[in-house]
Amino acid sequence: MVILQFKVDSPIDAKAAALELYKRYNSLLIAACMRKLDYHGNDVGHAGDIVFNMWWRVKDKPENYDPEKAQGKTPKEKVYRYLRGIITNEYANWFNGRALPEENIKYHIIYDLDDESKFKNDRLGVLKKILDESGRPLIGLSDAEKAIFFTYLEYRPDHKKIPRQVRTMLAEEFGLYGDDSVITYYHRAKRKVQQYYKELNG
16 A cells, blocks of 8 residues: 555556555455445445445545554554445445546547557557458448447456546447447447457458
8 A cells, every 4th residue: 555655656566566455455345345235235236336436546545545544453454444444435425426536537539540649559559450461341340339449449457447437438429328338339349350350360
């Protein structure tokens, strides 16, 4: 927790510390949150989002953790109880609609791969190279499916959820609500791209 407070001066160390925290505590915190939701008769499926919001708060304000004031007998207990305290607040926020603060990042939709200056993620660069070398267009996808798939590859961290701001941006751009959700379009596009690769490789 203390290393996170040096995210400006030592970003690599801070990132490593954040990953270690996640590995150590995420499963425990989700289980605790599920028990709380179940006890109050709420959908336990909310646990992942509530804990995700907790991690966002930790990342946003790591300086709020003070090991001298934290309660607990051991460093591990202090950190765990501190994180549980944030979850208690995020649990309440989840049901009263308090939003997370906006990240200081400007997102935009990736409509196509023609101009490499419009994207940064290596995954899109690899995809563009495959498309260019194959000489075969990525057919079978609607404009919305392409844009959502490309934008997911640009902004979605590995094995994590896409930032909420990006999901909202895509939903508003293409009018996707209810059953026609952004995630539905993404998975539909992903299946079509996988089929494209399969056909390309024989």
